[in-house]
Structures are given as structure tokens and as C-alpha cells.
Amino acid sequence: MAGASMLPLTTEISPPNVTVDLSIFALVEQALHVLLMKRTTDPFADRWALPGGYIHTNEDPDVDAAARRVLKDKTAVETPYLEQVQSFGDRARDPRGWTVSIAYMALISAADAGLQCGSNAAEVCWWPIEDDCVAPPLAFDHSVILATSIRRLRNKVEYSSLPVHLLPERFTLPDLQAIYERILGRRMDKSAFRKRIAEADFVEAVPGEKRAASNRPAQIYRLKPGSATIFFDRTL
Amino acid sequence: MAGASMLPLTTEISPPNVTVDLSIFALVEQALHVLLMKRTTDPFADRWALPGGYIHTNEDPDVDAAARRVLKDKTAVETPYLEQVQSFGDRARDPRGWTVSIAYMALISAADAGLQCGSNAAEVCWWPIEDDCVAPPLAFDHSVILATSIRRLRNKVEYSSLPVHLLPERFTLPDLQAIYERILGRRMDKSAFRKRIAEADFVEAVPGEKRAASNRPAQIYRLKPGSATIFFDRTL
Numbered sequence: 001m002a003g004a005s006m007l008p009l010t011t012e013i014s015p016p017n018v019t020v021d022l023s024i025f026a027l028v029e030q031a032l033h034v035l036l037m038k039r040t041t042d043p044f045a046d047r048w049a050l051p052g053g054y055i056h057t058n059e060d061p062d063v064d065a066a067a068r069r070v071l072k073d074k075t076a077v078e079t080p081y082l083e084q085v086q087s088f089g090d091r092a093r094d095p096r097g098w099t100v101s102i103a104y105m106a107l108i109s110a111a112d113a114g115l116q117c118g119s120n121a122a123e124v125c126w127w128p129i130e131d132d133c134v135a136p137p138l139a140f141d142h143s144v145i146l147a148t149s150i151r152r153l154r155n156k157v158e159y160s161s162l163p164v165h166l167l168p169e170r171f172t173l174p175d176l177q178a179i180y181e182r183i184l185g186r187r188m189d190k191s192a193f194r195k196r197i198a199e200a201d202f203v204e205a206v207p208g209e210k211r212a213a214s215n216r217p218a219q220i221y222r223l224k225p226g227s228a229t230i231f232f233d234r235t236l
Numbered sequence: 237m238a239g240a241s242m243l244p245l246t247t248e249i250s251p252p253n254v255t256v257d258l259s260i261f262a263l264v265e266q267a268l269h270v271l272l273m274k275r276t277t278d279p280f281a282d283r284w285a286l287p288g289g290y291i292h293t294n295e296d297p298d299v300d301a302a303a304r305r306v307l308k309d310k311t312a313v314e315t316p317y318l319e320q321v322q323s324f325g326d327r328a329r330d331p332r333g334w335t336v337s338i339a340y341m342a343l344i345s346a347a348d349a350g351l352q353c354g355s356n357a358a359e360v361c362w363w364p365i366e367d368d369c370v371a372p373p374l375a376f377d378h379s380v381i382l383a384t385s386i387r388r389l390r391n392k393v394e395y396s397s398l399p400v401h402l403l404p405e406r407f408t409l410p411d412l413q414a415i416y417e418r419i420l421g422r423r424m425d426k427s428a429f430r431k432r433i434a435e436a437d438f439v440e441a442v443p444g445e446k447r448a449a450s451n452r453p454a455q456i457y458r459l460k461p462g463s464a465t466i467f468f469d470r471t472l
Contacts, residue, residue, distance in 0.1 A: 015253050018254060018325075055252055084323065089338070090297055090298035091298070098293040100338070
């Protein structure tokens, strides 16, 4: 903000409303899903929507905290991978007036959320993502927000360790490869994939732990302690 | 927004203020600079700040339009490269209350802006960027916003055609290479650079136009018509 162009706070121009909206991704039955909620009130009553809500200026210290509050309210998950994607704001996206949505994406392990379709009176449901969208028409501009988040996710998957956050704490290398393949929608060469993962150095074998497999037992891996998201020096 | 968690608009909780703040980059004397304005009012009177202002819900159709309005007010430039970077919002960044800043970065050719240090009563000035910051202490959290924008710029420069927007309409390949080198802070091999630029295919020679140089005349190039920002398949 700069003094020269700043309106005094006593101006008649009302500020926009500000919300956070979340694209919460998880793998359900090996396919990428997003969490949607059915709206119970107008506008867009009975339409599916991304979980979200207004910023509570009286309790949220910052925008990330507002996103974490919404995530916890909807999924009971507290410490997932959470990333701000982009802000959307215009006079037309909400019939109640000029509204800014600060869009986030979260990656969680579906097992941690413990949600089941139809199990909640508010109608919270995992929906499969196909061709960068979901089956039901969404409220507001949420289909645009969701598509933007999916593009961000796919772009990052090409050159980062991000997908590991969709897995449970312990996993095998075939589990990890399957997640990259599912999100990117293409098969990968097993030995080339393993070479890149070894180079990126963000997972470690759990000594002595193996899982029975059809041919020979598969080594169990975990994220290296304290590992931040690793970016590869080129795409997979 | 989802109905279940949405507060009614009659709530006592006031929405945050919302501003757009711009990191406007240009090359001045071959070095990367950012446009700063000296604030004339409190808070932070007499401190340098990124140009910005509140969203005018009565005239701005959307957030990008608000950013373009601020850019035009400060630089008289209308059609630059403009990109939303990230939103910053918390209860402490502005002493007047909970404020969200939607940060943008713009790339312009300094020749188009026609600004000169000290030429404007509002004290608008290009400041050189060194080590991801500028010399004067900035108002609000603008040093954090600026550092985030510089990181975004450098990351994109590594694998995109973005820097071409810092050049005048017509340029030589040595001009283009110099810009990449200045922003990334490292020298590049001339033939490898030319190979990558040729592969990326976003510039074209202007037939018959050459510029006198010390050894032999340099071919003049321009951005291919209608070219969007091109992303390379690997870093430079």
C-alpha cells in the first residue's frame, strides 16, 4: 500500500468480503479425489462446493491459519501439506457482492481423514477427478478454482516430492510410483523412476520392515525426518 | 465458500481490508530495479513502499483490474507482463487492522515508464536489487513481499521466456542473454544459451534489421507475434 493512492478508511467504498476455499486432495481407491461439500443455503443451495469460509478477523491470526481452521473443521486433519494457490476476486463470482477467495490446496492421506461419503449430515464427499474436473457442477467459480489447483498439483508433481503427502506414513516404492503415475496420467519406467527418487533423496528405507508381495517382499520406506518438499532439477 | 461454515453477512465480524501491492521490475542501466514510492502519510510516513492501494469495489471489476489500475496510476504503462504472486494477510502487518495484500509482479521496459528519480512530487524511484532486497527499510511487510516476488521472478527466469518483457520491442540476442545473466547473477555459455532460445522458439529475426556492433552487425529480434510466456522443459 502506498500513501499517495490509499483511500482513507472512512471512505464510503466498502471492502470486499474475503474467504478461504480449499481443494483437499487425497487418493481414494488409488485414484485422485477432491473433497466437496453440498451447500445447504443460498446462494447455490444444494450445489456441491469446495470447503471454505470467511476469514474470522477476530480469531484467525493470518490467512494460513484461516485455511488450517477450515481444513480441521471439515476433515479433522491438523498437519497436512497446505499451499496457497491463487486469489480469485471479482464483483460477479458471489451474488452477495465483491468477494475475494484465497484458494489453497491440501494433500492428505485419505485414511487420516476418516470421511465416508454420506456419513455426514452436511453431505461431505470425496469426488474423483477426471480430466481436471469433477462430475457435479460446482457453486460459484469453484470449478475454475479447482482446475487451477489441479494444474498446480500436476505441475509440481512433475518435479517434486509432493505426492508423498498423499501416502500413509509408511509405503513401498511401487506405492510411490503408482501415485506419480495416477496424478500424471501416464506410465513410468520403473528403473528410471527409482533412479530419480534416489537422486532426490527424500525417502529412506525403514530397517528390517518389508511387506509381502506377489514375487518378493517389498522394502518399506518413509519420508526422511524433517524433509521439506524437494524439487528435482528437471521433470520426471 | 461452503454453506455449513459460512457466517451470515450480518455477523459482527468485520471483513479484512484488501489491497493490491505491486513489485514493478525493470532494467535500469543493465541492472534489475524495482519501483518504490515514499509514503506521505501514517502509518510508516516517509518510509519507502511498494506501490499499491485498496481494491475499489465500486470501480474495479476484478483483482487483476485493480492491479492494472495501480500500475497505470504509478507508471502510465498499460499492458505489461502482470502476474499474481501470492496473498499476504494477518492481523499485525498493518496497524489499522486485519489486512490482506494481494501481491503482483509486473515486468516493464524502463523506457516505457519514463520515470526519473526525484521527478515526481510523490517521490517515485527505481531502486536497484541486490541479494534479493533493496537498500531502504520498507513499510509494512513489504520487504517480505518483495523478496517473495524476486524469488518468483528468478525461478521463472530459469525456465521461461519471461525476461523478454524487460526489453524494448526490438533487441539482439546479446541483449537477451545479458538480461538472463543479470537476473540470475551468473554467466552463461553463448552457444548453449542460443541453442535453448532457438529450441524454445519465442523470438524471431526481423528481416533485414541489424545493429552495428564492435565486430560484425548483430541481428535484431522481436517476440513472435501472439507469443505467450514459453516454459522450457528444463532449466537454463
